[in-house]
Amino acid sequence: MRGKAPSGQQTGKETTDSSLRPEYHVVSRIMMVQGGVGEHSERDFVSDFYRTYPRGDRGESSDRMAVHNKIRQFFFPSFTPKFLIRVCLVALFAYLFFGYLCIPFTIQGISMEPTYPNGGINFCWRLRYFFSEPKRYDVVTVRFAGNKVMLLKRVVAQEDELVEFRDGKLFIDGKEMEEPYVRLPCDWNLPPRRVEKDCVYVVGDNRSMPIENHHFGQTSKNRIMGVPLW
């Protein structure tokens, strides 16, 4: 028993790979004990061996090795050309997806509270209006010169509709609208105005501030980038 490796294993070259293969690690420890380096007795290393290799597993070390290798390969992959191509493809996909289709953004400001609180994180899904038009009550992102800074607003009126605020209540074509998302008190008054062609009228959900301090109004449909993902 002393100095013998478990069946099916070699003790020569493989001992140098002890950090990679746990079953060989035991062999290395046995050899150290033989040389009198370690403090373990023979009984210790034998019991270690049996703890490491339970009864059913002793003859299946190659299977374990394959699993360990797969795990190792997953976390520490080899730097091969194939791997480089895979990394490049993933990076390209991520760049296109998160740069043009599903743009991440942080919410700065309170104009959409309480629906979208200040400091929240979201994604702008750009394909939402690829085949359809923005509808009333949709929350949309409105761009400035590009997509680095955008406005998050709710569509309240569509083209050719008459928008008006009376004592904080929204009226479209003279009819009062239900707005369950407006939870904070509002006392705005805005004379009626008609939404121009190819435009929508957008307002934030938080109308508790004076009307002069809130950014809202008519904007071109071309400026609508997409919708928040949630």
Next chain:
Amino acid sequence: MVKIKYLLIGVPIVIIGILAFFYFFPNEEKKVKKQFNLLSEWVSKSPDENAFTMLQKMKNIGTLFDERCELKTPSQSLSGSYTREEISTYAGSARSHLSQLDLKFYDFHILFPEKEITKVTLTGRFTGRSSTGEQVDETHELECALKKIENKWLFSQIEVVEVLKK
């Protein structure tokens, strides 16, 4: 294997070479962007800014503009044509009302319709805090025209685009 080794060494060298070329020989777009960066740097104000820095920045702001610069805003009160000195004075006055100020530019779209003229569309974000402690946050789309005079791009027109029309 040797080929890969040469590739791994060669590709970064080529990339570094290209980057160095663009750094030491900037194109016109870079020069235009640099003017915006300078404007941003000189308009911005930190809470601990001293009087000397403030005066220096005010003086510098004027050098970025043409002899006359046209300003177009949705509110008629600010629109008009201003001289360099007027712009410096106006910027200094606006800065004095704020304890902290940060101007940043995003999303540059630079066009060269003529040889010595460039049109730039971009987003300008102006954040800060007034001396009374009130938070300021203004974002606008801007359309700027710059003229190349004595090898320097100078602002000749700034127009604030109305994204939301009340």
